[in-house]
Amino acid sequence: MRIIFIGPPGAGKGTQAARIVERYGIPHISTGDMLRAAVKAGTELGNTAKRYMNEGKLVPDDVIIGLVRERIAQGDASEGFLLDGFPRTIPQAEALGMALRADDVELDAVLLLEVPDALIVERITGRRQDPETGEIYHIRFNPPPDDIADRVVQRDDDTVEAVKQRLEAYHRQTAPLVPFYQDRDLLIRVDGVGTPDEVTERIVEELEAL
Numbered sequence: 079m080r081i082i083f084i085g086p087p088g089a090g091k092g093t094q095a096a097r098i099v100e101r102y103g104i105p106h107i108s109t110g111d112m113l114r115a116a117v118k119a120g121t122e123l124g125n126t127a128k129r130y131m132n133e134g135k136l137v138p139d140d141v142i143i144g145l146v147r148e149r150i151a152q153g154d155a156s157e158g159f160l161l162d163g164f165p166r167t168i169p170q171a172e173a174l175g176m177a178l179r180a181d182d183v184e185l186d187a188v189l190l191l192e193v194p195d196a197l198i199v200e201r202i203t204g205r206r207q208d209p210e211t212g213e214i215y216h217i218r219f220n221p222p223p224d225d226i227a228d229r230v231v232q233r234d235d236d237t238v239e240a241v242k243q244r245l246e247a248y249h250r251q252t253a254p255l256v257p258f259y260q261d262r263d264l265l266i267r268v269d270g271v272g273t274p275d276e277v278t279e280r281i282v283e284e285l286e287a288l
């Protein structure tokens with residue numbers, strides 16, 4: 079199964095991706111996670127990406143396309159993958175299409191997680207992550223257990239200012255992917271409002287119907 083999750087920042091892509099990859103046994107390829115790992119490691123890529131990420135801007139296409147091409151060429155992605163946060167622009171989607179065609183494989187679906195902007199700021203500013211396990215929490219909707227409550231951290235780009243910029247980047251640069259994948263009969267809209275379990279159920283129902 080080769081699927082993509084798109085949606086605004088904080089829509090729940092990472093939360094849902096973790097559940098779906100476990101269910102279907104496919105690798106979770108998150109460009110956000112890959113970039114954060116590069117920032118943490120202090121690599122050249124990480125240093126370039128950090129500035130864009132903290133300002134809520136997209137990292138340039140050429141940087142990110144090379145990164146994803148390398149990742150999907152790895153053995154564990156040969157039978158399928160879940161791409162989370164990529165593509166985010168039309169040039170990224172076109173580059174992905176070319177890479178898949180070169181391998182003679184096709185996408186199965188692009189799931190759009192829909193959450194209104196009004197809910198996004200609260201979801202993002204309340205997010206916390208366990209640096210040891212990568213588990214995502216929310217101070218109100220999914221609080222971390224007491225024994226790890228003092229080690230969870232907030233992402234540098236989860237500020238109100240950066241969220242506004244990220245939402246603007248989403249509407250301007252990523253939303254055009256909706257008609258792009260609709261025209262290719264790949265787009266599936268999923269209501270991202272509700273409990274995480276309810277959203278997972280909706281996604282699984284769509285995937286089972288493929």
Ligand code: AP5
Pocket residue numbers: 085086087088089090091092093094109110111113130131132134135136137138142162163164165166170201202204205206214215216217219220235244270271272273274277
């Ligand atoms: P990335 O990490 O991809 O960030 P994003 O798209 O902004 O998405 P988020 O990770 O913020 O949110 P999410 O949808 O995964 O939500 P989550 O499940 O965590 O990218 C970060 C940056 O990297 C970008 O801004 C850009 O600079 C760069 N970048 C990455 N990919 C790129 C690309 N392809 N091209 C260029 N640049 C790129 O949930 C959010 C919160 O809500 C959590 O606290 C969670 O517990 C809570 N929550 C989840 N579901 C629910 C629910 N149903 N109800 C209530 N709360 C919920």
